[in-house]
Amino acid sequence: MVLKKQPAHVLLILITTTLFFSLTFSAPLSGKAEEVYSHSKMAVYQIRVLDSATKEKVVIGSGFRFSADGYIATNYHVISKIILHPNRYLLECLHEDGRKESLELIDTDIVNDVAILKSKLNSAPYLKLSNTTMPKGKRIYSMGNPRDLGMTIVEGNYNGLIEESMYKRILFSGSLNPGMSGGPALDKDGRVIGINVSTYGQQLSFFVPITYLQILFNDVKKRGGTAISDWNQRLLGQLSTHQQQQVDKILSKPWKTVLIGDVSAPGQIDTIFKCWAETEDKDDSYFKRAYYYGSSTDLLYLDEDLQTGKIEFSYLWFEGKQISSLHFYSILSRFFMPYKKLFHSNKQDINNFNTRQSFIKINGSDWKISFSTREFKKFKNLYEVYVTLVSVSEKKKGITIHLSLLGITKDNAIRFVDRFLENISWQK
Amino acid sequence: MAKIIINIEDNTHKETYSFNTDMVSIGRGFNNDIILSDPYVSDAHVQVEKTEAGFCIKDCNSSNGTFIEKNQPINISTIINSGECFYIGKTRIIIYDPNHPVVAAKHFVQDSFFMELLKKTNWLSTLFFLTVFVVLYWTDGVIDLMDKEPFLKMLIPSLSFTILIFFCAGFWTSIGLLVKKKNNFHKQFAIVSLFFSVGLILSYLSSYAGFLLSSEVINTSLLIISELILFFIVIQLTLRFATNISKKVSLIVAGSLCLMLFLPVSIVSAEKYLDFNQLPVYSSYLFPPAVKFVIAKTPDLFLKDCAKLFSN
Numbered sequence: 001m002v003l004k005k006q007p008a009h010v011l012l013i014l015i016t017t018t019l020f021f022s023l024t025f026s027a028p029l030s031g032k033a034e035e036v037y038s039h040s041k042m043a044v045y046q047i048r049v050l051d052s053a054t055k056e057k058v059v060i061g062s063g064f065r066f067s068a069d070g071y072i073a074t075n076y077h078v079i080s081k082i083i084l085h086p087n088r089y090l091l092e093c094l095h096e097d098g099r100k101e102s103l104e105l106i107d108t109d110i111v112n113d114v115a116i117l118k119s120k121l122n123s124a125p126y127l128k129l130s131n132t133t134m135p136k137g138k139r140i141y142s143m144g145n146p147r148d149l150g151m152t153i154v155e156g157n158y159n160g161l162i163e164e165s166m167y168k169r170i171l172f173s174g175s176l177n178p179g180m181s182g183g184p185a186l187d188k189d190g191r192v193i194g195i196n197v198s199t200y201g202q203q204l205s206f207f208v209p210i211t212y213l214q215i216l217f218n219d220v221k222k223r224g225g226t227a228i229s230d231w232n233q234r235l236l237g238q239l240s241t242h243q244q245q246q247v248d249k250i251l252s253k254p255w256k257t258v259l260i261g262d263v264s265a266p267g268q269i270d271t272i273f274k275c276w277a278e279t280e281d282k283d284d285s286y287f288k289r290a291y292y293y294g295s296s297t298d299l300l301y302l303d304e305d306l307q308t309g310k311i312e313f314s315y316l317w318f319e320g321k322q323i324s325s326l327h328f329y330s331i332l333s334r335f336f337m338p339y340k341k342l343f344h345s346n347k348q349d350i351n352n353f354n355t356r357q358s359f360i361k362i363n364g365s366d367w368k369i370s371f372s373t374r375e376f377k378k379f380k381n382l383y384e385v386y387v388t389l390v391s392v393s394e395k396k397k398g399i400t401i402h403l404s405l406l407g408i409t410k411d412n413a414i415r416f417v418d419r420f421l422e423n424i425s426w427q428k
Numbered sequence: 429m430a431k432i433i434i435n436i437e438d439n440t441h442k443e444t445y446s447f448n449t450d451m452v453s454i455g456r457g458f459n460n461d462i463i464l465s466d467p468y469v470s471d472a473h474v475q476v477e478k479t480e481a482g483f484c485i486k487d488c489n490s491s492n493g494t495f496i497e498k499n500q501p502i503n504i505s506t507i508i509n510s511g512e513c514f515y516i517g518k519t520r521i522i523i524y525d526p527n528h529p530v531v532a533a534k535h536f537v538q539d540s541f542f543m544e545l546l547k548k549t550n551w552l553s554t555l556f557f558l559t560v561f562v563v564l565y566w567t568d569g570v571i572d573l574m575d576k577e578p579f580l581k582m583l584i585p586s587l588s589f590t591i592l593i594f595f596c597a598g599f600w601t602s603i604g605l606l607v608k609k610k611n612n613f614h615k616q617f618a619i620v621s622l623f624f625s626v627g628l629i630l631s632y633l634s635s636y637a638g639f640l641l642s643s644e645v646i647n648t649s650l651l652i653i654s655e656l657i658l659f660f661i662v663i664q665l666t667l668r669f670a671t672n673i674s675k676k677v678s679l680i681v682a683g684s685l686c687l688m689l690f691l692p693v694s695i696v697s698a699e700k701y702l703d704f705n706q707l708p709v710y711s712s713y714l715f716p717p718a719v720k721f722v723i724a725k726t727p728d729l730f731l732k733d734c735a736k737l738f739s740n
Contacts, residue, residue, distance in 0.1 A: 284576045285574060285575045286573065286575065286576060324571070325716035326571055326715070326716055327570065327571040328716070329715050330571040330572055330714075331571075331573075333714040334712075336714055337712045338707040338708050338710075338712075347704035352705055353705065353707070353708040354737040354738075355708045355709060355710050355737070356730070356733055356734050357643070357644075357710045357711065358725050358730050358733070359642065359722050359723075359724040360724050360725050360726065360727055361724040362727055366717070366724050367724075368639075368642070370708070370710040371730070371737070372708030372710070373734075373738060375738070375739055383738060386708060390714060392717055393717060394717070395716055410735065410738040413738075414731050414734065414735055417731060418728070418731055421727040421731075422727070
């Protein structure tokens with residue numbers, strides 16, 4: 001018999017990204033942590049996604065039981081493999097006392113990164129969900145199993161909701177570590193206020209507010225607690241609704257524009273966008289340059305190497321100094337090329353690009369435009385759209401514009417690009 | 429302008445040569461103007477000279493003789509008129525005056541103006557072609573620079589190509605020396621440097637076509653086709669200068685080389701359209717605004733067109 005060789009790299013993929021777990025900057029411990037830990041430890045589990053062939057773990061995360069009838073909460077990104085490749089993986093949890101138990105996946109909210117699982121154990125301790133709001137600076141606790149090292153508790157401060165994103169997150173000044181995703185964030189009385197989700201460097205971590213778990217759980221209860229049968233349809237519905245809300249919100253009001261060189265173009269078009277700019281004029285360069293970048297803070301995790309939901313644009317302004325216009329356009333060509341940073345490369349997930357290219361006239365000046373789109377394989381009717389524009393009307397001045405819309409429907413893409421082009425004009 | 433046109437025929441092939449000298453020598457040896465492979469022809473067999481009276485055929489004491497009529501060898505020399513023929517060994521040779529009606533009616537392919545020009549190459553033309561080439565490649569390198577660089581450093585890209593040209597010209601010259609025992613360096617240099625210079629211009633022209641017509645397919649196919657035609661011409665010319673093979677054979681060799689190249693080159697270029705490609709494919713070369721050939725669309729019209737790219 002020929003055995004199929006396993007790839008040499010380690011299959012264990014730890015979610016969330018910071019490397020070292022540090023408490024050096026924390027305020028003196030309140031002494032409550034011990035109490036919260038002993039009160040909650042029996043209801044917090046390690047969630048494991050196992051390879052169905054080898055029964056070895058592929059992904060680990062954390063989760064917690066939040067109802068008497070066996071429902072367990074975790075993140076979507078911990079269990080995404082079960083949804084996207086149902087036959088290849090199994091789901092189980094590890095109790096604090098070392099017991100293992102297989103779980104059933106009930107429902108998920110991909111946009112808010114929440115998933116509900118069900119345990120068959122009827123009598124087990126569970127955590128209560130909190131319904132109250134709290135002031136910034138309050139001590140809170142996060143539990144989970146970082147890097148498969150055993151159950152831990154982390155203390156930090158509550159820093160309110162991040163409002164700018166389409167989906168809300170609680171900012172936590174404490175360190176979450178890979179493997180803690182899906183674990184509970186607790187107040188001093190041991191009630192759950194959020195779910196561990198991600199980290200953004202030292203002492204900067206995020207929780208999903210517990211209301212999203214409650215909304216999803218209400219949905220589950222309304223159905224009578226049955227599991228979703230068509231996962232693709234469920235995720236597609238959530239992604240479509242999300243992009244519809246996002247585009248409707250952005251298109252509902254007039255756009256702010258920004259002047260870059262001699263061109264006026266869309267600027268911070270909505271509060272969900274973060275924008276950056278930089279100019280450069282080196283003596284030994286043939287060009288004066290200016291750069292502007294705007295990006296929505298939303299990036300939805302679908303699977304490893306597959307993200308969506310983001311809107312991003314960047315401008316690069318060039319002004320030639322003592323050079324021929326052939327030279328000027330030769331350099332501009334380089335920046336009219338596809339913007340490599342964004343493209344992921346998995347042909348299992350996405351189709352090939354379709355592209356149209358043309359000269360167009362926007363508000364009286366000539367531009368060259370290329371419009372490319374490709375469809376997600378699993379999520380029909382959702383597309384990635386990349387638009388690249390370059391001005392071709394001036395001899396030694398010009399701008400390249402890149403716009404990317406990830407996970408958008410056809411109509412919304414056309415509406416968005418139309419509005420985007422309307423807001424571009426030369427100011428002379 | 430040619431002075432004597434000589435048509436050679438034997439059992440296997442037929443070929444026409446034109447000369448702008450008054451005297452042409454024919455034989456099997458390397459020192460002849462026309463070298464024949466006929467074993468019945470002597471090393472130095474016959475000389476044809478254009479005179480007032482007509483073409484003077486001089487036998488150079490050949491072993492098998494020169495014949496006007498079969499079985500009647502000429503003594504030392506004889507005069508024939510344009511369009512008449514004589515035989516040496518198993519080869520028939522017809523001599524024409526360039527004004528002869530047969531020539532005027534272009535029954536023979538004469539050497540092209542370009543071939544005539546190439547034959548006149550010397551060290552001055554070599555210097556000229558080298559300069560043209562270096563200027564072109566230097567410009568090509570400079571227009572790709574973001575930052576100012578010292579002048580000498582900007583010559584480096586063209587330098588590597590210059591070495592390549594010297595190598596190619598040297599290679600074909602040594603082949604020529606081996607086969608024909610004749611030094612063709614200036615000719616080979618002109619051919620190879622023209623190949624690289626014209627090739628660069630062609631690549632710009634095809635990018636310009638791709639830019640105007642907004643099509644990467646047009647850009648790539650024009651590039652492949654034009655460069656292959658250029659390659660075909662160059663191989664054929666170098667072969668003719670470096671070896672004794674006939675025009676027909678050189679055409680066949682160059683043609684089959686190009687066909688052999690065409691297939692892999694097109695497959696490699698088509699790969700980005702056939703296989704999964706991480707990046708969208710479009711023509712990204714830009715050129716300064718010049719004469720307007722293409723009418724720009726309105727954004728609405730363009731987006732209506734783009735709506736067709738989505739699968740439903």
